[in-house]
């Protein structure tokens with residue numbers, strides 16, 4: 001597709017991943033491991049200590065520790081900066097850098113928020129966002 005067509009018509013891009021939701025009946029709350037706490041605290045700019053929840057397993061979740069799924073979303077708004085970068089065929093890396101500087105919440109950040117909210121596990125977020133260049 002021609003970049004001038006793309007840059008003039010696109011208003012935003014949404015990426016989504018599904019992660020498994022921790023079972024409400026058996027999830028176990030605990031303090032995050034120090035290295036995980038460090039990563040989440042830095043990524044979300046929140047204070048330590050951080051508590052999260054881990055899967056356990058019970059009759060209600062067939063011993064998986066999870067029940068149901070929830071979406072992680074990353075929303076890229078095509079601003080005038082991004083628009084002109086697309087038009088000028090800027091590299092992926094350059095566009096990603098500009099987007100990050102504009103404060104876009106990445107899929108992984110959306111996942112970490114769900115970890116802090118004890119909706120899913122840290123491991124589940126890593127699994128779902130493993131291929132992300134973040």
Ligand SMILES: [Zn+2]
Pocket residue numbers: 023024025026027056057058059060061062063065066
């Ligand atoms: Zn359970």
